[in-house]
Amino acid sequence: MRRNLWYTPIMMRNKICLKSPVVLLKMRGKPCVSWQGARLLWRLGRVGLLALSVGLLFALGACGGGADNAPNTVSMDQAEFHLSALTVRAGETVHFVNPANGDPHALCIGKENQCAPQSGAPEQLNTTTPVATNPGDTLDIVFPTAGTYIVICTLHPGMQVTITVQ
Numbered sequence: 001m002r003r004n005l006w007y008t009p010i011m012m013r014n015k016i017c018l019k020s021p022v023v024l025l026k027m028r029g030k031p032c033v034s035w036q037g038a039r040l041l042w043r044l045g046r047v048g049l050l051a052l053s054v055g056l057l058f059a060l061g062a063c064g065g066g067a068d069n070a071p072n073t074v075s076m077d078q079a080e081f082h083l084s085a086l087t088v089r090a091g092e093t094v095h096f097v098n099p100a101n102g103d104p105h106a107l108c109i110g111k112e113n114q115c116a117p118q119s120g121a122p123e124q125l126n127t128t129t130p131v132a133t134n135p136g137d138t139l140d141i142v143f144p145t146a147g148t149y150i151v152i153c154t155l156h157p158g159m160q161v162t163i164t165v166q
């Protein structure tokens with residue numbers, strides 16, 4: 001009985017007809033599609049399925065790996081960077097992540113707990129006024145030029161990470 005609610009395909013000469021009580025009631029007839037039309041529908045269905053699975057895979061991939069494992073990411077612990085050194089390629093972005101349960105930090109290019117602007121360093125951090133980050137903040141910094149840059153936190157003596165740009 002229940003099966004009758006679904007369209008039942010019926011093959012006719014060169015057409016597929018769909019028969020269902022609902023359609024019969026509503027249309028007093030059978031909607032028919034030609035073989036070409038059926039093939040097109042079938043192909044569209046397959047393409048849709050493929051797109052859906054690919055999208056699902058991407059979504060799963062994006063969810064895998066926490067912030068700590070993400071590439072080019074330096075997270076900030078209570079009074080230090082999680083990493084002491086990181087190597088990236090020129091033009092890449094480094095993500096400085098202040099976790100939600102972290103502390104405020106103030107970052108700049110520097111030396112021995114003082115901001116010390118350096119040629120080639122990313123503009124945003126190449127300042128004598130450190131950039132404040134609060135828990136939950138992420139600073140995305142592009143390192144455009146090859147060189148070795150030390151990012152420090154002026155609030156926490158000894159808190160620094162050396163970014164080598166190749």
Ligand SMILES: [Cu+2]
Binds near residue numbers: 078104159
């Ligand atoms: Cu700090």
